[in-house]
Amino acid sequence: MRYTVFGESHGSAIGVVLEGVPSGVELDWDFIRSELRRRAPGQNATSTARREADEPEVLSGVFEGRTTGTPLCAVIRNTDTRSRDYRKLQDLPRPGHADYTGQVRYGGYNDYRGGGHFSGRLTAPLVLAGAVAKLILKERGVSVSARVSNIAGILDPTPEEAQRAILEAKADRDSVGGCVRCTVEGLPAGLGAPDFGCNVEGIFSQYLFAVPAVKGIAFGAGFGFAGMRGSEANDPFCLVDGQIRTETNHTGGVNGGITNGMPVEFEVVFRPTPSISRPQRTVSLSRMEEAELVVEGRHDPCVVLRAVPVVEAAAALAACEVLGIGSGAGAR
Secondary structure (H helix, E strand, C coil), X not given: CEEEEEECCCCCEEEXXXXXXXXXXXXXXXXXXXXXXXXXXXXXXXXXXCCCCCCEEEEECEECCEECCCCEEEEEECCCCCHHHHHHHHCCCCCCCCHHHHHHHCCCCCCCHHXXXXXXXXXXXXXXXXXXXXXXXXXXXCEEEEEEEEECCEECCCHHHHHHHHHHHHHCCCCCCEEEEEEEECCCCCCECCCCCCCHHHHHHHHHHCCCCEEEEEECCHHHHHHCCHHHHCCCEEEECCEEEECCCCCCCEECCEECCCCEEEEEEECCCCCXXXXXXXXXXXXXXXXXXXXXXXXXXXXXXXXXXXXXXXXXXXXXXXXCCCXXXXXX
């Protein structure tokens, strides 16, 4: 399956077109809405104050509750926008954000309000597409789950520790980053290839790097391999109920770009939110001189908590590609 996310943060709506969806899939809208609620803004003090219902509206690809096999298109209306907060960002790009690169790439014609197409708001239709992918994967015995593994340098934080770190940064007019660890279970051994375009780690990476604010991905032990010896890093093979498995999973379920039957496991890192209310140095694009910027508006002091279902969605879509769902052939 292939997806295209469309719309802007402060446009009338955002949405997604999902192509290659198998026909006859029964869509559980209670489940899809619950996935969207996990990501939704305005639920507590650790997220943006923007409040959106995030109610999906299907335009095509579904008939009498089941997918038709033609492109599935759905929109989510934007109802709580404050565009006046962003007027100066057309001239004063935010450090760390895509304001500057977006203007250069699109010749100044991009919608800068709320970050436009670069906004984390666009992860809502991604979660919608990912929820459909999860339902398809469920029929094939594949599941996707993720958790927060780091907030502001705190490893495996409790909800209280995570909230405290985020609120402390918010009170200091600042933001924090963190990591999300994701596991995909049920993929059989033998999918993928070492080649470009078919490498399982490459496929997952492509989907995850399309998520705003993701700046790194590591599989299994990841960068921890740098401090390990081969005797520690290797995953000994064993038999479990007559199936070849490994005693550990340091490689994250992939060897040579090919699944080995263990869960595919990876961790992604999210940068701290660039939109902070501290004074920051920037450049006036109209005057071509250095300037100071204080960002206004409503922003997440940390995107990591709301990013968990987003990571799962991207991983579910990647898993569908690895399995060859929608194309008739897996990543072999």
